[in-house]
Each structure stands twice: as structure tokens, then as C-alpha cells.
Amino acid sequence: MQITSEVLERAIEELAKLPGTGRKSAQRIAIHLLKQSDERVLTLADSLVQLKKSVKRCSVCGTITDEDPCSICSNQKRKTGVICVVEEFQDVYIIEKTNEFRGRYHVLGGTISPLDNIGPDDIRIKELLERLANDDEPVEEVILALNPDAEGEATSYYINKLLLNYDVNVTRIAYGIPMGTELEFIDEATLSRAFASRTSF
Template identity: 50%
Template sequence: MYEGVVQDLIDELGRLPGVGPKSAQRIAFHLLQAEPADVRRLAEVLIEVKDKVKFCSICFNVAEDDQCRICRDPRRDPSVLCVVEEYKDVVAIERTREFRGRYHVLGGAISPIDGIGPEQLHIRELLTRLGDGAVTEVILATDPNLEGEATATYLTRMLGPLGLRVTRLASGLPVGGDLEYADEVTLGRAFVGRQAAT
């Protein structure tokens, strides 16, 4: 559609998750109009992030060192482990400021359609971590969708024999939502997880 390098830029931006053709074009033209120093700074940061960022050797969260800041933090409770699908889930939970334990990032969810089974996830490493007896509770914080539920069910079966307390994040109706728009699964979960009114 456009000449040479401009189309190449649009194509590359369009490969990013959540960026469609129109967004890719909008970003490309923004970059064309930006100051050269700003574009250079963006390019340098992209290269630096690929050079410096790796995954934590303990929990598989993103890190610039061998261990992430959460695994290095002695104030975190080592007896509670929150299992999440992706490192972006760690950020979401940390924003709540409610959880003071540690994490384990699976690297995805079980999805036979996509060819992802338990062996493609960091489940073996999770079981190794639990082997030392320091963890007493595992919180399964996988997404409340088909893949997340399958992963949570699989992990519950795997962890059951270890004698740990295995819990699942509560799910239900969002604040500000209308009952008429809730799907059956969400509404059913809300009934199951109901609490005493205060």
C-alpha cells in the first residue's frame, strides 16, 4: 500500500498483539512525524529491553537479574505461592497491594487446541519448588476462562497429594455490572462464592 520502509514499519507494528492494521498505520505515521531523538530513544529502549530482560530463575517473572525483585524481597511471605499464567498477571495482582507472598508464572495455560499441554508450561518447576516444604498454600490465579479452568483443575489434581492448601481466586460479578449482562458461568460463580451481608 505504501512505499518500501513505511509499509515495512506498518507490517511490523501490525504483528504486535492488539495492534490492528489501522492502529499500526496510525503509530507508523506518528513515528514519522516525531522528533528523530524521540524515535531513536524508543529504538534504543527496545534493543535494551531485549538485551537486558530475562526470566527469573525461580518464578519465571520478568527480571533484569537472575532473580526478580519479588523473589529477592525478604519481606515477602515464602509460605504462600500465587500461581499465574503470565508475568503481566503478576503486575495486575501487585497493583492491588493485597498479596504479600511469592509467585510462580506458568508461561501460559493448558490449551489442547493451541497444542499447549502441561509439559509446555512451568509445572515441573512448580513441583520442584514445592518439594522443600516451605510453601503451605498455593493460590491458583489462572484466568476464569476455559483454558484457565482446565489449568487450575489439572494443578489441583497434581497438588492434592502434596497435602498443601490449594485455593482458587474468587470470581463473580464485577462492581458496577448489571445482572442481565452476566453470563451463566459468572452468575453461577457469584452464587457459589456468596458471602454474608455486612
């Protein structure tokens, strides 16, 4: 096959690296962008540049934010005595959609996974323990809302064991969620029910 545009080919190759995007989808996106006005494409490009430049991690909970601390951590109306522990920042968005949880969050940034050489020191467990030791905002309950897969289970058990040394009630979201399913793919009603019927660890 003879390539008529090296620039288009490079764009297709880069787009094909996006999750869930194969070469054919990348080609359709690239051709679609070619047909758009310069202004529209430049707006998209600018938003991607700003995404990398301006978005950062909240120094308190670890979610992504434009301002530090994030709007959830700085919201005085949120319950300070309840922390929901999640794997990734997108889980915060999913839980927030349910309007079921009104406390604070703690994003681990992954799970313990020996096969991937990810241990407890590679995720934000130490920061969670520091938050629990902070007397300025006493924590009464820690909700473990990790994905119900092998890594999520291992991480939940590890955190639960550590929290036995703290005066805190450890709960987990209920198992109305199928094993092996990630929070990202669960509908809001199921997730809302899981929060409402959580049990002690």
C-alpha cells in the same frame, strides 16, 4: 496505489503486526514517528532493543525481570510460605497493583490446551512441584489465580490433583470474576475482592 516510500510501507507492515493494531493505526503511528525528532525515535528504538536484550525470566518464579532472581523473589519481607500461581507474567503486575497479596508467585507460562497441543509438560508445572519439594522454603498455601476460562479451569483442576500428594493448602481466587474474562481486563477493586474472599479448592 503507488507507494512513494518503501521504508514507510515496511514500517507500517511491521507495526500492523502488533496486537490490537490494524493497518490504519499502524499508519498513524509510523507517520507520527516520522514527525518526531531523531533523538526521540532513537530513544524508543533503543528501549525496544534493550527490552529484548536485557529482560529475562526469573529462574525462581518465571516472571520477567532485569535481575535474576526478580525483586519479588529476592524480597525478604515477602511471605515465603504462600505461592500464587498465574498464567502469564503480566498477571503478576495486575495482582501487585491491588496490594492485596504479599507472598511469592509462580508463572506457568500458559495453560493446558489440548486443542493447541499444549500439555502439562509444556508449561512450568514441574518447576512448581520442585518448589514445593524444597525444604529450605516450606510452602503452606498455593493460590490458583488462573483465568476463569476452559483452559484455566482445566489447568487448575490438574494442578489441584497433583497437589493432593503435598502437605499444602490449595485455594483459588473467588469467582467475582466473570467467566471468559482475562485477569488483564479486570479492574483492581474486583481483583482485590476476589483475593480477599478466596476459598478452598
